[in-house]
Amino acid sequence: MKKILITGAAGFLGSHLCDRFINEGFHVIAMDNLITGDLKNIAHLFPSEHFEFYHHDVTKFVHIPGKLDYILHFASPASPIDYLKIPIQTLKVGSLGTHNLLGLARVKKARILIASTSEVYGDPLVHPQTEAYFGNVNTIGPRGVYDEAKRFQESLTMAYHSFHGLETRIVRIFNTYGPRMRLNDGRVIPAFMGQALRGEDLTVFGDGNQTRSFCYVDDQIEGIYRLLMSDYALPVNIGNPDEITINEFAQEILKLTGTDQKIVYKPLPENDPLQRQPDISKAKELLGWEPKIKREEGMRLTYNYFQSLSDQELLKEEHKDFTKYIN
Structure with missing residues (x-):
């Protein structure tokens, strides 16, 4: 039986990856320090003899x-x-955490896949974004702690691949959605759905003409799985190229939820990207992958998940204590 370590395992994507690899017949070792993850996302796996969980911060050994x-x-x-x-912890998990795991992969002679992000492209001047685009990132802006953590993570990973001959893979993840997202994590889909379910007006930042491309989680997991099992070491975009403006998307949410709230506008956050659309030519060619689930179906499944939450979960705001992680 193959054994796999998944870090961030109690998070949105991490928990779905645990499910996939259990179903593929792997022994899964899940690791999470639970800063943003939640054990309820993987609780159903605890009875399995082929699943184990470590409560650990990967910035430590x-x-x-x-x-x-x-x-x-x-x-x-x-x-x-x-x-x-938690900007410092974000930088540490992208640098120290990645270094620790690359070292572990080297010792174990394991293949490692690093989760990068479309944010390495920043506010792009090229559209759609190909893997060859180097990006337009403000290193000292408020988003720089995340963008640069991921960009450094890619550089470190490629250094281990080139210098040590380590088997590495890099996935650049574009906006992904689906069950197990946190309602109040600030991303557009859970934010809109939470507001709609609570009877609040939908908040759009900027003029709403900025674009995003949303990929359903099952499609994303399939792309990640195929990349891990491939022999390609350079970064690969995995996302849905079906682009939509935030205004259009807000209207879709109102139609889906059957609500009649207004759309209200607030100032656009600094360095918020105005366009986001993946070029997935490489994923199609190398992995035979492209998204299958249409946004209408994926949003219905996601909405059903959020509807299933208790009123207490729906109404609560995120007030997690981050102070112990600030160092």
Whole structure:
């Protein structure tokens, strides 16, 4: 039986990856320090003899006994609300955490896949974004702590690949959505759905003409799985190229939820990208991958998930204590 370590395992994507690899017949070692993750996302896996959980911060030394075949590094705050609250921890997990896991992969002779992001492109001057584009990033702006953590992570990973001959993979993840997202994490889909379910007006930042491209989680997980099992070491975009403006998307949410709230506008945050659309030519060619789930279906499944939450979960705001992580 193959053994895989998944960091950030109690988070949105990490928990879905745990499900996928359990279903593929792997022994899954899940690791998370639970800053932004939640054990309820993986609680259903605890009875499995092929699943184990470590409550650990990967910026500290990581020890896994025995053999290890694969590592998926998905530990990182991913929403602006989180990484603006814990900027130093965000930088540390992208640098020290990545260094620790690359070292572990080298010792174990394991293949490692690093979760990068479309944010490495910053506010892009090229549209759609190809893997060859170097990006337009403000290193000292408020988003720089996340953008630069991921850009450094890619550089360090490629250095281990080139210098040590380590088997590495890099996925550049574009906006992904689906069940297990946190309602109040600041990203557009849970924000809109939470507001709609609470009867609040939908908040659009800027004029709403900025664009995003949303990929349903099942499609994203399939792309990540195929990349891990491929023999390609350079970064690959995994996302849905179906681009939509935020204004159009807000209207879709109002139609889906059957509500009649207004759309209200607030100032656009600094360095918020105006366009985001992946060029997935490389994923199609190398992995035979492209998204299958249409936004209408994916949004319905996601809305059903949020509807299933209790009133207490729906109404609560995120007030997690981050102070112990600020160092």
